[in-house]
Amino acid sequence: MRRALITGITGQDGRYLAELLHSQGYEVFGLLKGQNNPRSDMVQAELPFVEFVAADLQDLSSLVAALEQVQPDEVYNLGAISFVALSFKQAELTANVTGLGVLRLLEAIRMVGGSVNNPIRFYQASSSEMFGKVRESPQVETTPFYPRSPYGCAKVFGHDITVNYRDSYGLYACSGILFNHESPRRGIEFVTRKVTNAVARIKLGLQETLVLGDMDPRRDWGFAGDYVKAMWLMLQQDEPDDYVVATGHTHSVRDFVNAAFCHVGLDDWEGFVTQDPRFFRPAEVDLLVGDATKAHEKLGWKPEVDFEQLVAMMVENDLQIEAAKAGLKVP
Structure with missing residues (x-):
């Protein structure tokens, strides 16, 4: 049975992804910050199959311990300060969690299980907010970034460091450049x-x-339940790559x-x-507005x-x- 660790398990994407992975036969673990997370009871009632693991994207040692405990085959990094308006008010916190948190998690994977013999596969939740003041429309994987918020800037760092760790250390690391996706579970x-x-x-x-x-x-608004399927499909490919996920x-x-x-x-x-x-x-x-042609052709993914x-x-x-x-x- 494959094991998956999800950061951001209490958010809409984390919950839809957990359901999808469970349906695929995975053991699902959710990373939680703190001992009394106010949303943990809600998630546990909704998703009783999820096992919680205590760790913090701001603390490398806790991430290493979580990976050693879970020994996951796949790690999905959905955790972030994800509310754009809040990022203007708490820019440093956003940079630390949404940006540097990716670096810490990649470093933990490299230390614990990023080798050929134990290849943890990693998914980074990149964002269309990285495109910001867009240079071309529609936006594709190669469109230059021009973020317009601290959140967008932090996501650019997370995206680039994921590519860097893939190139530098041979990690199986993918980024999904997801355009806006909503659901009844949205905050x-x-x-x-x-x-x-x-x-x-x-x-x-x-x-x-x-x-x-x-x-x-x-x-470019889509349904979160559709978009988590693209996340999972990215980690099922022979080679890691980055994909735009959008409706067009x-x-x-x-x-x-x-x-x-x-x-x-x-x-x-x-x-x-x-x-x-x-x-x-x-x-x-x-x-x-995104062009998801690459995801259509290589992953076989389309929004429903x-x-x-x-x-x-x-x-x-x-x-x-x-x-x-x-x-x-x-x-």
Whole structure:
């Protein structure tokens, strides 16, 4: 039975990936920081097959100990300070976890099991935010990076150091340059979940308005459950490589808001939405759209959930959650 260790196990990607790996017959281990992680009970109830391991991406010795304990065949590094807005306020922490954390984990793998005789395979969660102020559209694996946030800068370092360890030490190390991917498990602090949750509450009469920042940026949005399949497929190939994972379609934040409100029959939604300068970023990424041809051809991967299905899935989930909290029936 193969073993996999996942950092960021409490996030949406970690949970979908854990389910996928379990269905493939893996023993699944999740790295947790601290003894009383507030989300550990939720993950344990949802994914009882996951065994937790204590370690911290800011502490090399704990990562070495975790690898020695688990002896994994595959390591998926999904752990990060992943909220872009927060990265502007906590830039040093973001660099330390999202950037240097990758270096520490790669070094731990090199020390414990990066040899030919014990080749741990490593996946790094790179991000379309690395492209930032894009040099070309659509973006592909060779598009130059121009990050526009501390998060994007940290992800560039993580991506480049993964390539460096692959080239320097022969590690089986891959990076998935994933474009925006969402799900009902997305954290409420992210704009997509903020929108779908507010729409559900407005439909149920529990909230009056939705306050947003800039609604013009365009993103390539896909379903997280689809994207974790690409992560796994990358580590099943004969040779390690880097891949863009995207739908190839772009929509604005305004498009997302429109789709969410229309799903619940509130077509004249403008009166429910206001904009606040507090939610504007110091430097915005205006357009991201990926070309996943390489993933299509080499991995046999394609997205299955389209934009409209994704938005509907998220709104329906929030309707159920908010109605249950309030003791209401879903209309």
